[in-house]
């Protein structure tokens with residue numbers, strides 16, 4: 001699947017930069033174009049892979065390139081005022097060559113949190129391609145303003161995009177991952193998970209290639225219908241036979257259709273990876289039961305993938321989610337590992353989102369305390385009534 005990625009704010013820019021690095025390393029071809037938008041000049045200068053001409057500094061008249069200091073109301077205003085500058089960069093994207101837009105942002109700060117929903121709304125008005133979001137939730141130790149920003153931004157962002165995929169920094173920090181170390185490790189995890197998923201739709205299903213290769217329409221159909229999505233992932237190292245040509249020639253050449261023990265081992269490995277991916281740590285932890293739609297992608301060397309395993313994994317996911325809309329397929333690669341990536345779309349039972357909404361509701365009662373934490377004027381952020389905070393859950 002070919003994406004036009006827009007990294008908004010520091011987190012968004014860094015993650016899109018990582019996607020480009022992943023693309024270069026794996027040849028996955030998922031990033032057709034990459035744009036970074038920020039109010040902070042230093043953040044844009046720190047990017048390594050996004051071309052300089054695709055880095056857009058907005059709000060110069062208001063904040064002089066210094067960022068908005070976690071004021072997401074200001075972030076939203078600036079995005080609206082400078083939408084033409086953002087559009088200027090998007091004009092360089094060959095949109096007819098992309099399957100969808102993906103706007104990536106950390107929802108706890110000001111620039112990405114406030115600006116992403118504004119740009120999503122703008123893109124949806126202009127283009128017919130789907131507009132997806134990848135929103136990163138802050139760690140719970142980051143403080144009240146960040147949580148409140150995330151609660152508010154989540155609310156608006158999910159309404160403006162065709163689907164909001166979520167990664168929760170908090171869930172990853174809690175289990176020993178360090179958020180402090182510049183997020184490098186966490187960003188790699190994000191990119192690996194979403195990279196396998198989107199990369200799947202980039203393999204052409206030709207005559208001699210696997211019949212069940214995932215194509216981009218299956219990813220789009222799974223995301224279609226909106227709501228919140230989460231991704232599970234599990235992998236296991238395997239041996240890749242040496243020699244042979246590129247990806248497809250090796251795939252075509254492998255007609256030994258490993259039977260007997262090999263088939264059983266392959267099938268068992270796939271089914272156990274599917275369980276690990278679905279029941280392990282999701283990008284946004286939640287109950288998988290009740291997910292409206294799901295897509296299973298099995299990536300790996302063709303001789304380690306088989307139809308039976310994928311079909312069993314898919315059926316198991318149907319049972320666990322209770323959804324009748326579970327798709328599955330393979331993604332042949334040369335990497336010496338087999339990986340299961342599972343997209344669960346339209347999830348409802350998400351404790352972290354409920355917690356965030358609660359925080360936003362309580363903020364209405366504790367507005368004086370919260371104001372003390374910041375010079376920012378948060379009044380407008382919390383003045384909406386409680387009902388508006390709960391349209392999805």
Ligand SMILES: Nc1nc2c(ncn2[C@@H]2O[C@H](COP(=O)(O)OP(=O)(O)OP(=O)(O)O)[C@@H](O)[C@H]2O)c(=O)[nH]1
Pocket residue numbers: 008009010011012014015039040067068069070071105106107108109110111112113136137138139142146169182183184186187
């Ligand atoms: N996963 C991940 N999360 C990040 C990263 N950088 C920041 N965050 C998270 O994203 C949130 C928003 O931070 P930034 O992206 O720096 O904020 P911004 O959008 O640039 O907005 P301002 O700094 O307020 O102008 C933070 O609260 C963190 O939770 C990153 O590289 N990776």
